[in-house]
Amino acid sequence: MNLHIRLLGTVALSLAALGSGGAWGVAVGEQPPAFALPDARGEIVTLSQFRGQVTYVDFWASWCGPCKRSFPWMNALQRRYGEHGLVIVAVNVDKKRADAERFLQQIPANFRVVFDAAGVTPLAWAVGAMPSSYLIDGEGKVTAVETGFFDERKGLVEEHIRSLLRVP
């Protein structure tokens, strides 16, 4: 019942987001909808627990080609900026958990991976493409939205992360 209400709320929220301004999805300057999703060990990871930190939220799936290319890059980001306070949360949207696990065996991730097989979070965020990533500042506001993964945009995103983290 509780879940039912939450689901309805999510749908209503995303419809409202669609209605206002006609823009699709979470936009720059907005506070993204909260989530609480389990990681591989079953521990719940919430978005609000990273309040105060620069957070990079990425929506990915095992069947998505560009996602495959984005993982080594996100691993590098984590290596480079993890100590400066960057948090990377990759939300998997595979319907079958085994598919995601196979992907992670091939391309291990050194950042947080959470699982949303029901697709509640991408619906609430109104994700427009796979992959989609959102850069969130310490105040919990979205400062950049990336739809798709493009090599030519990697530098730009990294520059943005640097400026948020105040890394020269």
Added chain:
Amino acid sequence: MFIRRSCVALASTIAFLLPGCAAYAPPYPWEKGELAQPQMQFDADALDAKIGQHIYTSKEAAAGGYGVGGGGCGCN
């Protein structure tokens, strides 16, 4: 009389069935896992299709408007 009745019956059947089409909603980007499977592609071989299309466009001296790249994830 019979024709008229069957016409009404046909019209009401169509009117009854049509709203079914309105219920169609395309899958969301994160729901395209099945569509991304290789067996779901129109072309058996992506490279072969690309080469074929290249030959076609150069011979026709026209380009564009044909297909999309990628595997159904809506990313490129």
